[in-house]
Amino acid sequence: MRYLPKSDSERKEMLRAIGANSIEDLFSTIPERFRLKHPLHLPGPLSEAEIIQYFQARAEENARGYTSFLGAGVYQHLRSVVPDAIIQRGEFLTSYTPYQAEISQGTLAAIFEFQTLMCQLTGQEVANASMYDGSTALTEAVLMAERLTDRRHVFIARTVHPEYRQVLQTYAKHLGLELSEVGFTASGQLDVAALDPRALAGAAALVVQSPNFLGVLENLPALAEIAHGSGALLVTGIAEAVSLGTVRPPAEADIVAMEGQSLGVAPSYGGPYVGVIATREKNVRQMPGRLAGQTTDAQGRRGFVLTLATREQHIRREKATSNICTNEALFALAATIHLCLLGKQGLREVAEQNLAKARFAQAELEKIPGVKRAFSGPTFNEFTLEFPRSVKLINAELLREKIIGPLPLGQSYPDQTKRGLVCVTETMPRTEIERLAAAIRRILEKPV
Amino acid sequence: MRYLPKSDSERKEMLRAIGANSIEDLFSTIPERFRLKHPLHLPGPLSEAEIIQYFQARAEENARGYTSFLGAGVYQHLRSVVPDAIIQRGEFLTSYTPYQAEISQGTLAAIFEFQTLMCQLTGQEVANASMYDGSTALTEAVLMAERLTDRRHVFIARTVHPEYRQVLQTYAKHLGLELSEVGFTASGQLDVAALDPRALAGAAALVVQSPNFLGVLENLPALAEIAHGSGALLVTGIAEAVSLGTVRPPAEADIVAMEGQSLGVAPSYGGPYVGVIATREKNVRQMPGRLAGQTTDAQGRRGFVLTLATREQHIRREKATSNICTNEALFALAATIHLCLLGKQGLREVAEQNLAKARFAQAELEKIPGVKRAFSGPTFNEFTLEFPRSVKLINAELLREKIIGPLPLGQSYPDQTKRGLVCVTETMPRTEIERLAAAIRRILEKPV
Amino acid sequence: MSQESSRIKKAGRHISQNEGLIFEKSAPGKRGFELPPLDVPPVDATKALGAAYVRDAIEGFPEVSEIEVIRHFTRLSTWNYAIDLGMYPLGSCTMKYNPRVNEFVARLDGLASEHPSQPANVAQGCLRILSDLQKCLLEITGMDAITLQPSAGAQGELTGLLLIRALLESQGNPRKKVLIPDSAHGTNPASVVIAGYEVQNIKSNAHGQIDTDHLREFVDNDTAALMVTNPSTIGVFEERIAEIAEILHSRGAFLYMDGANMNALAGITRPGDFGVDVMHLNLHKTFSTPHGGGGPGAGPVMVKTIFEPYLPVPVLIEKDGRFALDQNRPRSIGRVRAYCGNFGVLLRALAYTLAYGPGIRQATEDAVLNANYIRKGLEGHFDLPYKLPSMHEAVFSDARQKKHGVNTMDIAKRLIDYGFHPYTTAFPLIVPGALMIEPTESESKEECDLFIDAMRAIAEEAEKNPQLVKTAPHSTRVGRLDEVAAARKPVLRWKPSTSGEAAD
Amino acid sequence: MSQESSRIKKAGRHISQNEGLIFEKSAPGKRGFELPPLDVPPVDATKALGAAYVRDAIEGFPEVSEIEVIRHFTRLSTWNYAIDLGMYPLGSCTMKYNPRVNEFVARLDGLASEHPSQPANVAQGCLRILSDLQKCLLEITGMDAITLQPSAGAQGELTGLLLIRALLESQGNPRKKVLIPDSAHGTNPASVVIAGYEVQNIKSNAHGQIDTDHLREFVDNDTAALMVTNPSTIGVFEERIAEIAEILHSRGAFLYMDGANMNALAGITRPGDFGVDVMHLNLHKTFSTPHGGGGPGAGPVMVKTIFEPYLPVPVLIEKDGRFALDQNRPRSIGRVRAYCGNFGVLLRALAYTLAYGPGIRQATEDAVLNANYIRKGLEGHFDLPYKLPSMHEAVFSDARQKKHGVNTMDIAKRLIDYGFHPYTTAFPLIVPGALMIEPTESESKEECDLFIDAMRAIAEEAEKNPQLVKTAPHSTRVGRLDEVAAARKPVLRWKPSTSGEAAD
């Protein structure tokens, strides 16, 4: 087999050296009756060419050639070929977690740069070396808030990504956390009026997302004040990190939980992405996940190591801040390279193009009779529209024109079946925006 | 500009350090009247995304999705993704000719391996570090034969790749070489009878190709005898190197000129490929091109260097064996990696699959009324068929079915307009072979 | 010689300049990326969002060119060790060859480009990949049902425990505790806590195996499950695994298997056959997906039929050749992460499995062969605390070298000077000063012999010249780093102030 | 310390095992490649071809696995220097940044996959790429017609000379000789000979420029052309280039320009405007295509209209938006290679040009800025034989260091210990002991400063500790190699016998 660097004669030679008569001898500790008598029923073995054929055939069964207006937590952005070229260098791709600092300085320095970039983006003081994704980052941020406040009640906006909320529920269930959902107003922002101050008094955290799942930016300074007013922490989720190129960072939040997919990671049908937790220095010892820190060797040379490991499972076991071990290092590296390329200027320009394209699309779509904006709050590259019919029905017809239409909010908000979330990034050509508008117009003109 | 690592303030600072007032000062030696007053009329500047769009649009204008039965010097073979992953490592991709051996041992060791593999493939004793391609390799081989024999008359088979012959003519013209073409028999092999022994007596070389342009293998031992009988050298061109996986190597030839494209290099519309010259040890000092040799350092450690440079232009200038300087190193490396992967077994298996597929295709096509084999000689993965109509006309119809048909021999052999060269490699699925046969049958059934 | 010259500004590794942090290369106005021109009217952010919602330029954000980025990260990469450079004998981590074709297919347009929310009828290719992988993993483990959602082994553990909890709850009592052998990996107890259980550690017997009598005492009606790693972290198969399962089942408790060491079993035996109820796999170990300096991973969970109703949503379903994601699973434990898991990792694992097919057994055999060959080669040079036959890894201790004041970490660091990555040190906890060595099937006899030579040479150095070993490594860009200082006054991000001088 | 231990089997570069030749890793039965199953009946080669045409297994051919191949070449790669690792100041070679996107587009399906013989109507994309590149290069050089066929600079020279010869022949007399300044690159005289001309060398004047009075004497009715490199190989612009052209034209001879140094001129001035009749470009220099350890390249030739009828076949023609290849060119010099040239290289050059557009002028300015900055930085430390203003490169001599017995090669080797690739040594011939330094526009001020520091440090070492410099490099995997032995008893291929012990 092409991956195995041994000839049969070498195998025999090694068995002899071991003093075994046959390979079976080495498995003698496995009770006879549990040893497989027949080969496994698996497809293959396949040659490299057949493997490529198999996956190319699968790719044909997907949405190649379709234009998609989906965002809702995963975003199509321009990616230079440079990061991918670098992360494919064996030295990065095939190395392990940098526990042995002396021969892992490459990975460690890059993580240190990643942590720095995440702090700069979020306006926070410390960031970790990555979490699995945005949903688990948000969940871990809430658990962190619980540890920091020693309170159990958590208020979470209904406008937080529905799947993020589901994950939080799964984790919260057996940790005795009480979750209360908070609705939204006509602006699409958190309904502050619905926050019962008495209840909030004992709360661990107020959890919001900005831009939220409806595409609307939350007024974080105001929300921070409310939360802090009753000793609760403000936990802010960010699903569209590119917004931070032009949108005010969540500097007032106590903990930021971010999905880094937009920072140079492919959609890849849901993962792998890169979650991030950023917070204030004073909270660092309650933070989950790996941290790289700067230090020196005996000769005073600067170097980097994984540090504050006493928070982690491999040292503290059941007392650890989290069970996370393997994280998303390779994509933290990809995001680091991506952001270094974009730089100060580039990141802002990308964000501004998103804003411009989304505003253009919104204007084009609002020209269609019966189509109007659903919420009045400020939006970045996503916005919710109200249609005269079910979005699902409209999408079914759009699909025939190779357009993947707005995300039907009805999926997660049963009362919003006629509302759809439209995402338009810098990658969307004006002509395609116009094609979408024309198609929807045609569809709506047809009598149902 | 993203490729330029300077800010304007750094530029000013550097100008100050130089003591220049403006960048123009540095160009003062260019007469004022020749300095451009207006910007060049060039497309761009383009962002990376636009560059990719431009080339993707071009790719759409080619034969993507077509099935091609073209060979005739350029062959579709399976290529693992491994060689391409390795040659894209900056250490190989972005390094220069290994003149500074101490920091070029990677490239030098790989060249040494390439030279060894080429010797093993061709049955020769020495091979160089590469030539531009098969056509120039053949031409340089002939010039080498001239130097070795000090004779000017060269006999070349009409079955040598027509473009290779054209290149030889271009070079030969002003070097006082006399070229005589030799025809072929019904077997498709060199017409030995047509070789005037008296003329041959003063000849520098007999030049053949095997498999030749008609797909037929030449009887090299016999031809060697004839050539050597009159003091001429046998120069053998090889355009389909994969044949050497199963076909007898040109061990009797004095000089072998090979096109290495089949050994892991993409067709890429004609280049870059990798030419090779291999010969006997005694001829090495008349060989063109770079050579890597094994040696040691002061501590006796094995290392490799470019050697016998006294043959080359940078030392000998007008007395050099050739003017070649830059060669095709990166693709010599790709071929080396490709052959290391294939190995002894793999190379033979690939060759045998080519043979089997070609024989199957030939049988299928010969079943079509009016279609028959043109030559009786042994063939590898290409064969010439005789059709009842002009191949050009048949191809025109095949193209409509997204099939690129046999190469019309009429292009280079005006008397052979009804003959076409069919190539079938291991990459051609049986179903496509059957589709070709069915299509030709249909086309021929239609009255003209 | 040249090393002396203080003016040489290069890293220990020759031929490349030393490299500071990217922020230290930044200069205003440099850029490494350009956008296509905007094809719609520009928008003023402040006008569009309102001043209160707009940010200023990001202070200290890098400004560098493309070539500087390429050089910066290429240079950094040369300070890493990697599988592509040589043997990486980290016990329990299964650092095997990461096939290049897997990287190729994971990047195909039509796979890497797909959005997880796109309608199932334009995602059939992705769903079929997931379905095919599910079938393969169930066949290899002998289990009945599966979820591919967990992001890594640790999350797989949590998911598995939540499934056990859900089933127990449906029976009226979730129970209180989960038993964990003292040899277990740290994620096991950490996961138990998040699942709302107490950890009860149980001692291994003299052979490093679970003491079944001992176990019998522990298992009671408060016991939800036992988490066993099989082969255990000392690389030994739990010979009495069936009896262990029986003990648990007889008390209504379940057997959870941490499948991180499945590289010793694939194709040879199936957990589903020897009594395991719930288990996870680490696809970034056994199934060759690249570790990438710490991740990503994937930790699918396989279960027996009774657990199926509780699997996380969505569940992949197949109806006459078409695939769909079923969100409507009333008894599900819910989601453990967004979307369908680390698709890109799952895809690579399938590519790996397809490459071997039933031949995956040969990989397992070679892995065990290598481990035993190295064990044999080092016996007599290093102390072997547990004598039972090894499977995929061999665990020694530094008992002999301790006499000379040399510990496992010293030996590990010295190994670096011999051109190898260290083995896993100081784990499992049941072996004081452990040397945990897992070569995997990817190592040639030649590489194993080099490793044995190196280890023997170090054993000799430990006696004759302990200082040399205790101060190792001597050939790296930086020496041993001050971890205490790093933790006492943490510097966790670059600031114009904190940036010291680059190493030289 | 560890370096001492003779048992360490690793290369000078830490963290990777030393590596022999692939043949030394071979073992019967190992394999790194597998084929899909054959879907047609197998054929017995001996039956099919006849015993006389079949070969036996290839003796000594490697048998290794995929992981071994990856490791072998990854390890070898770490013994190379590269642009991606740092400055590569080789004069005349223009080692600039090779944009990664060019590698990406060159591999696109539909481009890399295209067969050169496929009908023009299914090759319009390839032909348009060639056409667009032709237009760009003509605009940049100010010439009238072009061929993209030549494989590299040297073949471009030959092609250009053959074009001149063809035109002269059509006028009745091909003439006999081609003039070449003593500063010229070795390929120039070598190409002249293949074109059937005699080389006549002409001396440069005290400023390293062509002596026009001197030239007047030389140019006669036997003179076909003068081959001039402008800027010359000492990096200086031929100020009297127009006068030189005039002298030649007045005698019916032509001005050929070797465009290898076009990186000093692009966007600033155009050869077509200052009297050049025929010229070539090295796309692997000025246009950023990767050198790949020695090639591939591309050497397009640009000419004035009068030469157009003689261009090599095929010639790319455009008719109402459709492209075709014209083979029917009765006066053509013929082909210089098969097909349309190194398409993959040409494509990259176009990608490079499109990235800059008219901004290519900025690249030229930065290249000249860097060269002059380094010249300034080294003045006073190294001897500057020619004082005229430098353009893209600065050429020093080792005159000062010679006094201490240190020559340019010693300095070059010592530069390696400082983390740089050496500059070009001992060329051009008109500068004894030349140091030919070309930074290109791809170097940051930071990198230029590091280089200047290193060179100054070496200049100091040459005085204070010449031995240290003469024995350099001290930090490489192997020391200076015995080139004399290599040439006296050439070992040009591996044989089971000749394979010595690997370096350690």
Ligand SMILES: Cc1ncc(COP(=O)(O)O)c(C=O)c1O
């Ligand atoms: C035995 C064992 N269990 C669990 C884990 C945790 O898996 P992961 O790192 O994928 O979360 C590991 C990985 O280190 C392990 O070795």
Ligand SMILES: Cc1ncc(COP(=O)(O)O)c(C=O)c1O
């Ligand atoms: C001035 C000059 N002319 C000609 C050449 C030859 O070009 P090539 O190596 O592409 O054949 C070179 C390249 O080294 C050169 O520097």
